[in-house]
Amino acid sequence: MKFLVYIETDMGDVVASSWEALGAALSLSDDVEAIVIGDKISVVVEEAVERGAKKVYVVEDETRALFDLERSLADVQNALEMSGADAFLASHTSNGRDLAAALGVSSGAGVIADALELTLEDGALKGVRGVYSGNILVDVTVDGSPQIATLRPRAFAPAEKASEASADVVLMDPADVDSPYEVLEIQRAEKGEISLTEASIIVSGGRGVSKDPELGFDLIRELAGVLGAAVGASRAAVDAGFISYDHQVGQTGKVVRPDLYIACGISGAVQHLAGMGSSKIIVAINKDPEAPIFSVANYGIVGDLFDVVPAMTEAAREKLGK
Amino acid sequence: MRYLVCIKQTPDTAELPKISPEEAESGKLSVNLVVNPWDEHAIEGGLQLMENYGGTTGAVTVGDDGAVDALRSALAMGCKDATLVKHTDEIDAWGVAELLAAAVKHDGDVDVVLTGQMTVDGNSGTVPVALGRKLGWPVLTGVAKIVDLTEDSITVERVVGQTRLTVRTSTPVVLSVIKEIGEPRYPTFINIRKAARVKVPVLTAEDLGVEPPAPVVHVSNYRKPPARDAKVTLFEGTPKEAAAALIDALLEEKVL
Numbered sequence: 001m002k003f004l005v006y007i008e009t010d011m012g013d014v015v016a017s018s019w020e021a022l023g024a025a026l027s028l029s030d031d032v033e034a035i036v037i038g039d040k041i042s043v044v045v046e047e048a049v050e051r052g053a054k055k056v057y058v059v060e061d062e063t064r065a066l067f068d069l070e071r072s073l074a075d076v077q078n079a080l081e082m083s084g085a086d087a088f089l090a091s092h093t094s095n096g097r098d099l100a101a102a103l104g105v106s107s108g109a110g111v112i113a114d115a116l117e118l119t120l121e122d123g124a125l126k127g128v129r130g131v132y133s134g135n136i137l138v139d140v141t142v143d144g145s146p147q148i149a150t151l152r153p154r155a156f157a158p159a160e161k162a163s164e165a166s167a168d169v170v171l172m173d174p175a176d177v178d179s180p181y182e183v184l185e186i187q188r189a190e191k192g193e194i195s196l197t198e199a200s201i202i203v204s205g206g207r208g209v210s211k212d213p214e215l216g217f218d219l220i221r222e223l224a225g226v227l228g229a230a231v232g233a234s235r236a237a238v239d240a241g242f243i244s245y246d247h248q249v250g251q252t253g254k255v256v257r258p259d260l261y262i263a264c265g266i267s268g269a270v271q272h273l274a275g276m277g278s279s280k281i282i283v284a285i286n287k288d289p290e291a292p293i294f295s296v297a298n299y300g301i302v303g304d305l306f307d308v309v310p311a312m313t314e315a316a317r318e319k320l321g322k
Numbered sequence: 323m324r325y326l327v328c329i330k331q332t333p334d335t336a337e338l339p340k341i342s343p344e345e346a347e348s349g350k351l352s353v354n355l356v357v358n359p360w361d362e363h364a365i366e367g368g369l370q371l372m373e374n375y376g377g378t379t380g381a382v383t384v385g386d387d388g389a390v391d392a393l394r395s396a397l398a399m400g401c402k403d404a405t406l407v408k409h410t411d412e413i414d415a416w417g418v419a420e421l422l423a424a425a426v427k428h429d430g431d432v433d434v435v436l437t438g439q440m441t442v443d444g445n446s447g448t449v450p451v452a453l454g455r456k457l458g459w460p461v462l463t464g465v466a467k468i469v470d471l472t473e474d475s476i477t478v479e480r481v482v483g484q485t486r487l488t489v490r491t492s493t494p495v496v497l498s499v500i501k502e503i504g505e506p507r508y509p510t511f512i513n514i515r516k517a518a519r520v521k522v523p524v525l526t527a528e529d530l531g532v533e534p535p536a537p538v539v540h541v542s543n544y545r546k547p548p549a550r551d552a553k554v555t556l557f558e559g560t561p562k563e564a565a566a567a568l569i570d571a572l573l574e575e576k577v578l
Contacts, residue, residue: 010483015483066487069451094482094483101415101448101452102451102455104416105448105456106455109538110537111448112539113448114446131346131445132333132338132341132346132442133335133443133445134445136341136343136346136545136546137544138346138541140539140542141542142540180460180491181489181491182489183488183489184488184489186488188484193484197483200577201577239505245500246481251335252359252363252501259577260572260575260578269336270336270338270339271336281575281577282550283572295554296550297554298552299554299556299557299571299572300554301565301568302556302558303561308565310561311561311562312568315562315565315566316569319566319569319570319573320578
């Protein structure tokens with residue numbers, strides 16, 4: 001089966017989970033091509049080659065610096081026509097999801113959305129995904145051409161770099177389409193702020209910070225800083241105004257799957273578990289030994305986060321030599 | 323101006339873990355059904371548009387007779403009208419989008435269609451874009467704030483990954499919203515009373531003059547995810563002792 005993998009870029013930088021989509025394709029086939037759309041993307045194109053794409057389609061243009069659904073769709077359709085790929089993969093980011101949906105609906109093809117696993121069966125893609133917010137798993141196959149799947153970030157191993165890799169690079173003209181979207185302003189996350197969905201470690205705070213929310217999240221940020229972690233929060237903490245919504249993990253926030261999730265003062269309501277239950281290792285810090293979070297945690301400390309979190313920061317500093 | 327909010331009736335999120343694979347496969351759920359939480363934010367967004375820019379906000383859903391309850395919740399929150407597109411045959415996301423698009427066209431001159439970012443049962447988040455493509459309208463996903471609406475354009479703030487974009491596009495338009503658009507308002511007593519008495523119009527695919535496409539997504543082997551084999555190890559002693567032992571354990575696990 002021949003794959004075309006979408007490598008997402010943003011102002012010239014790669015969106016790292018794209019390499020996981022490339023890795024997934026390479027684990028299923030030797031015949032894997034990639035498309036990189038963006039502006040000032042030579043480094044990304046080179047990396048796509050190093051990571052094993054056999055051919056890389058490149059659309060490099062000022063109008064492509066930011067993702068644009070109309071333009072990206074047209075570029076991908078052009079590349080699919082040249083490539084003749086049987087399958088199209090993207091990471092299930094906001095943009096990857098939207099692109100796959102637009103491609104699928106315009107070609108009458110189904111999308112295996114937010115897949116947790118992907119295999120080939122009888123020459124067709126078969127995905128495993130969660131429904132009912134991860135409470136039920138199902139197998140999914142799709143009709144139509146190309147076969148389309150989007151992959152849950154951090155569920156697949158990224159394609160490895162190989163030094164001796166080589167590939168055809170095909171420069172394509174940007175598709176000649178008008179976009180209805182005009183970007184007036186861009187606000188970026190502060191430098192060094194780690195994305196929750198891409199983070200390998202997350203330290204989260206909940207209602208337990210109530211007695212001094214500002215200090216509580218300062219302590220959590222400090223620990224996160226030492227561990228190189230992203231900062232998360234429960235809905236209770238967000239709704240109480242302790243921290244902004246973009247930090248919310250759970251049902252109506254972000255779904256994350258880090259290697260390590262440290263829940264500080266979070267009781268562990270099912271809506272929170274829906275967002276972080278597939279983390280590899282879960283640590284619970286909570287005053288209440290009966291808190292449901294302890295039933296999914298691997299490690300825990302029963303205690304006040306205002307005492308325990310700074311002690312963890314200190315221990316981590318010492319033991320990690322920071 | 324006319325705003326139409328597309329909603330879905332989904333399980334109460336607190337009861338999601340109770341759903342069995344058999345129930346999920348048959349679609350006959352024994353749990354309490356409510357308005358999909360993301361769609362409650364879409365209703366809120368639609369009501370804010372009505373307050374800020376004039377016009378009326380309606381709600382529409384695709385489902386069986388029971389889905390009328392979700393529409394009554396939308397009416398109780400303040401929507402002016404509601405429509406059930408009754409459809410019980412198996413359809414996938416593209417089928418839902420086809421029916422919703424037909425319902426939007428049937429409604430007349432809609433300026434803004436609002437949806438939630440995803441549903442808590444299907445989880446794909448692909449319907450908003452599909453709906454926009456079916457209508458041939460622009461789609462803005464991840465909408466956190468509506469900045470301005472004119473006769474022929476809309477300006478919104480979108481959250482895409484870690485970036486916040488202010489984007490302008492032409493109307494009519496499809497928006498999928500996130501929680502930041504606003505906390506869903508509580509239904510007032512008088513609205514609940516009124517909503518209970520409304521006769522909700524019911525349309526079928528035939529009434530709308532469409533035939534939803536046969537599913538292109540095939541789902542099988544419904545099962546519970548493997549249980550977390552986590553038996554919690556608790557560290558005791560002073561905070562300092564417990565924290566040191568915990569960090570050692572995490573180093574041992576190679577996750578630090």
